[in-house]
Amino acid sequence: MSIVVALREPDGETRAALTPEAVRAIVRLGHRVVVQTGIGTHATRNDGEYADAGAEVLEGAPLAESVRAADLLVHVVPLSEERIAVLRSGALTLGLAGPLDGDRRAALAAAGVVALAFEQLPRTSRAQAMDVLSSQALAAGYRAVLEAAIRLPRFFPLAMTAAGTVPPAKVVVLGVGVAGLQAIATARRLGATVAANDIRPSSAEEVRSVGATFIDAGVGTDQAAGGYARSLASTAAEAQQQAIAPHIADADVLITTAAIPGRTAPRLVTAAMVAAMRPGSVAVDLAASSGGNIEGSTPGEETRVTSSRGVGDVVVVGLANAAGDLPADATRLYAKNVSNVIELLTTSGTEGADPTLEVDPADDVLAGLLVRTEEDTP
Structure with missing residues (x-):
């Protein structure tokens, strides 16, 4: 069972990467969802709503353990180098990347983390339901x-x-x-x-x-x-x-x-x-x-x-x-974009096996989202 983790955003960011509705959709896909205590406070969503939707609401050591084991970390603001460093090799991240400077690219390469950036989403009809730039611009x-x-x-x-x-x-x-x-x-x-x-x-x-x-x-x-x-x-x-x-x-x-x-x-x-x-x-x-x-x-x-x-x-x-400045509805839209990408990432395992999260390089949307680090750039 793949582990999807969402943490509270840094100070100054009021949006969250997941809502209870998005959690429910991801759990239905067969994944385990872990969120940090208080993740939806600014977006007017309480921890009980996340738990009722099927998420594990954690803090402290149990949360840190889940982050280290995460298959996918979803986020809003660009991840710090420190947050990237604690992820396991092969983990995926999904969110806004901002200007990807050399240090952040180096951190991704050093940690063996595969980043998916919403800024790189192809502007196609098929990708509209995952278009964070458009939903947040609204x-x-x-x-x-x-x-x-x-x-x-x-x-x-x-x-x-x-x-x-x-x-x-x-x-x-x-x-x-x-x-x-x-x-x-x-x-x-x-x-x-x-x-x-x-x-x-x-x-x-x-x-x-x-x-x-x-x-x-x-x-x-x-x-x-x-x-x-x-x-x-x-x-x-x-x-x-x-x-x-x-x-x-x-x-x-x-x-x-x-x-x-x-x-x-x-x-x-x-x-x-x-x-x-x-x-x-x-x-x-x-x-x-x-x-x-x-x-x-x-x-x-x-x-x-x-x-x-x-x-x-x-x-x-x-x-x-x-x-x-409109965290309730901006989060609602953002989290729906996130859950739609996760649905695209989800592949059915062999008979009896749990679904997994994989980036299919033949998929134009996923290939477009993929951030090329210094090590894997041709």
């Missing part, structure tokens, strides 16, 4: 609009009253992947008028499909493998900034969501463009942790920029972990 896009709405000193919706008419807020969204589309939809539900821009070929149609106006920057379109936007050359990037600058200056809210997995986020908005916004305007940068789309944004911090258009500031919000 939560992040929704959260970004809420962060803007509570800071904006104006209404989002149109209000027609006896005292006069309040116009709807104007929102500009840069980057219309899953996070951007969710941001557009949420802002529209709150009553704002929305315009958006992206350089991918399909973006104009996607923007219009959710009721927003597409901003044509006139720099052509570009798309990398897997449907992600590709960084523009410097001259094209400058042309894009010049084209979208008037729209940003006219906006009450700016939300940027452009990110390229494993690479620094593209710089879309300069400090001068922020300063040109009206006093009281709000800019939310979902890519702050990966370098930032907005010049001057800082992960987890709120920065004030003096507006060049009057008395007052523009508020720049750098979100460090937007999905983690």
